Amino acid sequence: MTHVRFLKIALPVIAVPALVILFLPERAMKVYVDVVGPLALVGCSFLAIWVSFNYRKQLKAAFVFLSVFLLIYALAIVLFLAFYPVLLPQLEARLEDPTIFSIVQSFQFVNYAMLLFFCINLLKVIDVTKLNRNGWITLGLTIIITLLVAIYPELDQYKNFTGLERSEIFILTMRLLDAALIIVLVPVIWMYVQHLKSRQRQSLTFTVIIFGIVWATLFDYLFQLVTTLFPRLLPEGSLLYTTIPEVLFIYGYLIIAVGLYTHRKQSEWGFNTIDRIMSGELAWAG
């Protein structure tokens, strides 16, 4: 097995558990999403810790923060954000709405802090100053587009910025943080493309992990933007408004999982390939 072959097989295969969502009845779909989403995230969290053992300093810290982020994210979904959240009904019976909202908000902010620490450590490792001209143009366009994607679908609500409620500020902040995340991560992907062309070494598997994070963050917003710009694309009240974002989320989580697993295993697979060629077990292309 090589990491490229594994990715070629795994990336299409993981689309199946994501696409299943589109074909399940509503109630079964909700249970499925409530189970598969957090499970994928917890799996990713463990994989990220496993990968962190391969590194030290900032790169180790980056994977540890990624792991904590994924774990808190899974917990947040199970406790508060799922179709059938575990904790929310209990809290609703005991606490006022603003208090519950504050708890959820705190959870989300702690989670974003982890992601922020991940990005900071990542930027210390990846030398963004080596971006070429096209890379900087791409980064500039990414800033414009992601900010547009984050803000545009909600623009009607925020026409009067002075009168925003706390919950609206929170949602807007979250969307802006998501945009910031993409802005930080896109250069990493671009650098892979850039280095690939110059035959230098950038990690394909690491890029897959970053792509998974970007996918899980960006594509839901893109979907929202598309449905806002073209409201007739889907029938009003269609279940697809719910299922398509869930498909995108689950596929994104699974991309991260596949990327992390391959990243950890590629050294072993690479050596096995060399060993088998050297011992004559595998044919040598020459």
Place this chain on the structure above:
Amino acid sequence: MIDNIIDQAWASMLASVLKKRGVSRVEIGDEIDLYIPQSRLLSLVESDPAIPGLLYSSAQESARRNAGIIVNKLGMPPDYFWKFEYWPKARAFTTLEKIVNRVFASIMSHAKEGNLKVTELNIEPLRINVTFDECVECAGITDSEYALCYYHAGTLSGILSGLIDRDLDGFETSCHACGGASCDFNIGDKTDKFIQAGYETYINPPAVGADLASRLEKSLNNIPVRAIGNMVDINYLQLAMANTLLSDPENAAINSFEAGSQLGRRLAPVLADFYGREGLQSVGDYYFQLGVFGVEMKGDKSRLKLVIKECAVSTGAVKALEMTSFLTGELQSLTSELTGTEMVLEESRFDGDNLLLAYVPAG
């Protein structure tokens, strides 16, 4: 052209390990006495104090390029050592040691260049200690004051640079030629002050010299100079010679001819004594015994024509006359000394796989 010869030799050595290489010299075989490359490198080093640095740099550059080509051919992902500087020490050592051992130690051991082993690694600052036992470059030399395996210092730092994609330099901390049990190298970042200081001292020795005449006697008498025998793959000779030419083939070939000529004068009495034959017969015997080539001599002292077959420095598909310059210089002196007439090279060209040389009396 010289680059192609180097790449061809590396590829041939890899193919040999993978048992994908045929025999290129049917009559003589693909091994040569290690005295041949050794005497050539040492003669060049003795002739010009700049040679250690040039040889080191060329060997490093070509090994770095070929390390990349080889691991790529073997299916190692280009990002295999991604962010090596962030790896824990244990992982870095184990992974590097495994790859070096499985690929490059195999190639070198198969070619009988020596036994390569990564013995220690430190990540910050990066220091890689490498041991090279049974080193082909210095085996049999025992009287040197200074470590002298410049080709291998460059090659080993080049291989490691190519693998982890970092600019490394290295120097020899112990050499068999100075009485060491093995040849040991310390390799680290080019910018590391400790490495820079060690490298500068190593690459600029006050004087390097070895008694190549008595060293030749050991080879002629088949006295083993190392545990794995006195023979080495002809590709090693090609790599060593090509790397002495790489930086400036035209001028390096002129210097190489001169160094070969000086060595020829030192060796002529040894050959005459050893073979106890009159005239040029001992020249043919010498080169054939040590596996350099087979020769057919035509003509006489007024125009001596040599048809050299299966010449060790020009067996591959890519041939360059510069590669034969040391040999033609050496032959010029040997023919002069053994015929008692000062001879000069009149003609040198390839005729198919054979090398045709003609020597005529000077003036």
